[in-house]
Amino acid sequence: MMIGSMNRVKRFIVDTWRMLRAAQPIPDVAYYADGGVRYRGFQLDGQMHGSWKFFRTDGSVMRSGKFDRGEQVGTWKTFDREGNVVKETDFPKKG
Secondary structure (H helix, E strand, O other): OOHHHHHHHHHHHHHHHHHHHHOOOEEEEEEOOOOOEEEEEEEEOOEEOEEEEEEOOOOOEEEEEEEEOOEEEEEEEEEOOOOOEEEEEEEOOOO
16 A cells, blocks of 8 residues: 555544544533532533433423434423423424
């Protein structure tokens, strides 16, 4: 294999690795002052992405749904303190 070809292969591998690494969602969790979870979800390139849950100070789930790169998509559910669904809101998919 010639040096030019090896450099192109190396560049392709490095570029692909960087692209895959950057495209991985990372967990995002915030807490109330008392240590209880405020919300739990994922960030992708600095935007909310994937499944998210938002919690009240008593620990009950207040709302849950999905984001697609910062935009709400699908069905979002709002819950009362006992966990019963009190509202469902449908958001269209991106595109």
